[in-house]
Amino acid sequence: MDPVVIVGAGPTGLVLAIECVRRGLPIRLIDEKRGPSTHSKALAIHARSLELLEKTGVVSSFLEEGIRVEEIVLDCKGNEESLSFKKLDSPFPFVLFLPQSRTEELLLSYLQELGGEVEWEKSLLDIIDGKALVSTPSGEKKVLEASWIAGCDGGGSRVREAAKIPVKKSRYTQSFLLIDAVVDKGGDFDAPHLFFGSKGMGLTFPIDQEKLRLVFPQPQTSAEALTNEEIETLLQARGYPKKIQIKEVLWHSYFHHKRMLATTFQKENIFLLGDAAHLHSPLGGQGMNTSIQDAWNLAWKLALVAKGASPPTLLESYTEERLPIALALLKKTSLLTRVIFSLQKIAPSLLFRSLAFFLHSKKRRKKLTHVVSELAIHYPDSSITSEPKRNEDWNGPKPGERAPDVVLDNGKHFFSESITPKHLLLLFSDKHDFIKAIEEEYGEVMEVKVFQDQNFREKYAAGPDSLFLIRPDGYIGYRSQKVKIEEVISYLLKIFTPISQRRKS
Ligand SMILES: Cc1cc2nc3c(=O)[nH]c(=O)nc-3n(C[C@H](O)[C@H](O)[C@H](O)COP(=O)(O)OP(=O)(O)OC[C@H]3O[C@@H](n4cnc5c(N)ncnc54)[C@H](O)[C@@H]3O)c2cc1C
Structure with missing residues (x-):
């Protein structure tokens, strides 16, 4: 197949490249710069990004180098308040501080370990009939064949312009x-x-x-x-x-x-990710973190469609899921920026007191840290997350929510014990007679795991007949409190093309 042409080797392009290569997709990663960036730009790496970097297989080098920050201190003339991340429900209950230039270097060296490379000094000029027209270091123009083109080329995106995707700014x-x-x-x-x-x-x-x-x-x-x-x-x-x-x-x-949001993140075979798709106030340190999640959301979908294991319509869920997240982020960060700017000059101590008052409530603190760390991101209205019947009474994680981590009975973390580029079918009993059939039909795209730990059952509010399907990016695709195999199959047929059907065609 033709490669995925990834334009831009910033954090977004590098994560997308790594996730494509890990899944066996051919890529061409180009960047107009002469080499890696030396700018410190984004410093804060939040818990959700660290969870994804763990899945990517690179988190240990980040943890070795970065500074772990468990709380943020607010101070007004000796009066102190703090916002603590220690109680985050994540294996990474902190914010990791590392200059973006180091983040990019670590990602680049991991990509190289996997056999990938950046083609520096190649600039995207235009997109013609779904192919990328690029200039080479010697000044020549070349056409790169492309299965898809991913615009990870920052706020002034040439990909976005070439695709004529309008923006609101x-x-x-x-x-x-x-x-x-x-x-x-x-x-x-x-x-x-x-x-x-x-x-x-x-x-x-x-x-x-x-x-x-x-x-x-x-x-x-x-x-x-x-x-x-x-x-x-x-x-x-x-x-x-x-x-x-x-x-x-x-x-x-x-x-x-400034605020900028592309009106769609996909047009034909062209996608926008990271700053090319959305720009917002730097308050909260969300830009790079959101961009990493864009890349993760798209990569597994591209891989499934490229293999023929899912229909191309699966890719529509990328805009459907990520655009509302970016829009909500733009609104929140703009509001916060405007409030801070208007109050900090005329009444800084009033601003401090308001923030301190807000942080006094345990519930609000919990909500705020979950939002800032991006653990709160979820896709409840996505067309690819569902359950047989909406079940509000069931306390287990809902379709579209992030599958929570669990410390297993053996002391290990569920997250680190279940790293796979595939979907994960989570069962709570090994007595189901459909396990073998599912593995035969969907084994290429799905791993079946049975967890019978008490901790697990409690966290997922699961009984022996419950089932969760966790997507490669760690969100619940499907759940059922009392599994009926025909309902599960009907969901799987929506997302995947079964191997027997592919053999026939
Ligand atoms: C000072 C500062 C502080 C910040 N702090 C934070 C923070 O704490 N936390 C956080 O999450 N975010 C933060 N951000 C935002 C963060 O830096 C961006 O969101 C992030 O860099 C976006 O990554 P990207 O890969 O999408 O784009 P970029 O990092 O802009 O990378 C785009 C790449 O595309 C290449 N390119 C552009 N055009 C072309 C072309 N035509 N052909 C080929 N290549 C091209 C560029 O050379 C570049 O390498 C900060 C930003 C700034 C400026």
Whole structure:
């Protein structure tokens, strides 16, 4: 088959490339840059991304290098509040801080281990009849045959333009001053801080043991470099709670708040992912994390369709599932940005008190950490998630929800014990007489696992006759409290083309 042409080797393109290669799909991954990026951009990797990176097989190198942050501290003139991630229902109850340049390097070296490569200095110029027209390093133009073209080429996406996919966008007046600096570590800098002083607020995040990212919501005044003393004064005016010495400014820039959403993420054989599909305020550190999930959502669907194991209509569920997630994210981050900007200047301590009040409720804290860590993402209205009859009384994870992790009776995690690029059919008794038939017909795309642990049954509110079908990206595709095989088969026929049918055609 023709390769999947992936345009852009940022985090989105790299994750998509890895997931395609792992599933045996041929790829061409091109990028117009001369080599890997050196910009620290995204620092925060959230729990859901780490869960997916574990499935990808690369999470251990991230955990070795990144800084684990369990809580974010809010400080206003000595009054402290905090937001803790320690109770997240995930094997990764923290936010991992790692510069995006390292994230990309780790992904690239894993792709190379799997036999993949980036073709640098190749730029997508146009898309003609579903094929990619690219320029090569020597300036020639070449046509790349493509089964599909994946636009992972960032906010100014050429793929999006070539496909003539319209966007909805707005640009706001708010901007953030971002500074990466080497600092004198006068204390413990590992916890990110939000601080509120007489002249507004600021944020700090760890980059590594001696570097910090400083963020100040404020309008752009000049592009000139700030002196170390000016930054120290700014920190004090914004209420930074510690004595700090800036030793070297590595980089500074203004980040303007803008919103952009493509009206569809698929047109014919062209897909948009990551920043090419959606752009939003950097508050909450969601951009790269959402992009990784786009790549995961699409990769397994492409692989099934490429093998002929699923009908091409399965691919429509990519836009159906991911566009509403991006839209909700745009709305939430825009609202938050506007509230913060309007209050931080005129009444920073009121903003602190409002946030502290919000965080006093255990329920709201839990909800907020689940949203920020992206564990709350789910696809309840997707046409490819279902159950025989809507069953609101059953407390087990619902169709479209993330299948939760369970610590098994042997102390191991269900997530790490069930890593597979296939669907997972989860049963709670080995007495079912249909297991062998399912394995014969669907074994190529599905693994059957029987868990009889008490912990498992409780977490999934499952009885011996319950069944869950978990998708490769870890969401519940189908569930049944009391399994009836004809109902399961009717769901499977919607998603997969059975092997016996493929042999006939
Ligand atoms: C300062 C800053 C801080 C941020 N902090 C966070 C954070 O903490 N957490 C978070 O989740 N997100 C954060 N983000 C957002 C995050 O960086 C982006 O969401 C992420 O980079 C998107 O990845 P991408 O691969 O989709 O696009 P990009 O990273 O933009 O990669 C696109 C790639 O496509 C290539 N390309 C472009 N056009 C072409 C073409 N025509 N042909 C071939 N190649 C092409 C480019 O060279 C580039 O390598 C931050 C962003 C910034 C700027």
